[in-house]
Amino acid sequence: MTNPYLLDVRGLHKSFGHTEVLAGIDFQVAERELVFVIGPSGSGKSTLLRCCNLLEEPTSGTVTVDGVDLTAPGVDINKMRQRIGMVFQSFNLYPHMTASGNVTLALRKVLKQGRAEAAETALAALERVGMADKAEAFPNELSGGQQQRVAIARALALEPKIMLFDEPTSALDPELVGSVLKVMQDMRESGMTMVVVSHEMQFARAAADRVTFIDGGLIVEEGPPEQMFSNPTFPRTREFLARVAHA
């Protein structure tokens, strides 16, 4: 039986010491879907995202990506991570490498592409995020928005099946947010499956297929954006959305 979901998280628990951050999450994402994950800080949304590529080891539960259970013994997690792109709040570009170097590193070391081939792939990926002209620039020569787009290209170049975004615009000056959202919009239109943890509610309203609200390590409710934003079922969701709207 094939799994209808590209990402299928079941019964996910995660504790740090005695603190339970995720208390039993069931979360599915279908192919070409864009799912927004929202919730107060400390609700566990970033941890959920990090469990999806096993940057955090789940305490219990399963994470299945593209039909492969990542938590099963013997799974080549590094191979699977090529298919799961991740974008971080603080970009995490390698400061000692150019934009192109940042993108080619995994192409060469993980996909074993040759230098020329990797450079070509990297340039194509940078082109997609509008950064081809900055291929030889170092991260400290780029604005925050430009750095984040290079970070997206770094993930895109590996041709992932799914992309995880961990608050991709939170560290950006307001005037730079648009350029990154534009790239994400383009990716959505080209059919990329995406999970986005973010506070950009406008963008969620415009682009998301589904919004998932997490609080206290559990999914409180989820639904299409129009329903979630105009008529949420639970008071907790309503309170959170009211607070975010006023922020």
Next chain:
Amino acid sequence: MDILVENFFNLAIMQSALPTVLTGFGMTLLLVAVVVPVGFAGGLLVALVSGARSRLLRWPMIAYVDFFRAFPPLVLLIFIHAGLPFAGIDLPAFAAVTLAFFLNTSCYYGEILRAGIESIGKGQMEAARSTGLTKLLAMTNVILPQAVRNVLPDLISNTLEVVKLTSIASVVALPELLYSAEMARSISYNASPIILAAGLYLLLLWPVVRLLSRLEHRLAA
């Protein structure tokens, strides 16, 4: 195994060497109590002068620092001990050691303190001067306390090196810890006194090494 214990951890020999070795340990502590403050005071002077605005003051001081940092401390010591008598100056061993250490450690303390002073923003000096403090008062009350705190790990690390370095005084027959242990070894033909001395060095310095590891990792984090 037995031969190892017999030669290195021989309790009977350690016991008979203990008084000599402890006396040496006392001499090491005395040496530290003299050369560390003297070197630090010299370092303070080096730092203040090499940070001066006048090139006439600064350049000779930088030359002094680089000159004496180029010599291994043991070389300075031997030259003072064996060379100065040719110029009619015959220093007792303790004075020779103190002079050699002063020339060496004042440079190292000086470089560290200078970096510390440079790490404090100009605004601090300006603020202090604007309240009417003299340059010297501003330096001692405002700049130096912050500077010392900023370079505390380096200062501790250098002091650790100075304490270890006192062992070279054994070469000019100053009866400090290593010299006493070496005497006891050559009398007993057994290395246990050296192990005993190593144990005393560890007792004194291991806590400092641990402290330094903590400080460095905390700064790195």
Next chain:
Amino acid sequence: MNDWDRFVFSFFNSDVIEQYLPSIVDGFFLTCLLAIQIVVAGIALGLVLALIRSLKFTPVDLLIVLYADLLRALPPLVLIILFYFALPSVGISMSGFTVVWLTLTLVLGAFAEEIFRAGIVSIDKGQWQAARSTGLTHIQTLISVVLPQAIRITVPPLTNRTIAITKNTALGSVVGVGEILNQATTAQSFSGNASPLMLGAAAYLLLFIPVVVFGRWIETRFAWKRQ
């Protein structure tokens, strides 16, 4: 002979200088040889130990920490005397050169391990996560992403430490290694004249002034990274 003549005779005696210059030159090259071997082996040892420690295998980590602590706490001269005079009694005999090389390599290795380790630890966790999220292994991340950044931070302290430890080659004179200091003091006692000491001093200045100036340059060149 007036005072000045006597001073020149004792410290800058051309006959004595001519006679002992060759042995000081020998000492100079031996010091260089010893120093280079210590620097290469010590830094390599420190790097390997730091890499092993980043694999977080607890029992091995503890051994490395113990080793690094001991060698940082003990005066090198104590170790040299122990290795040279005491080890033969258990059947291990090494030349003075080997003893000094081994001791100072172990000491430099201990300091270098701590410096590399501090550099690796100082790299932001996000760098690890970003690299691992693209499928790089732990080792690949360490080598390609973390180490190149860590090494920048480690260059100034490592340079200073290396210079300080190579100067300890002078301790070789205590166990009969024919390096500069040993040649100078031997010549001084044979000739009853201080000129060989001046030659020795000149040799040290020739060798270490460039090194010290280089160290100063490294400090300022990399200063921006230490904020």
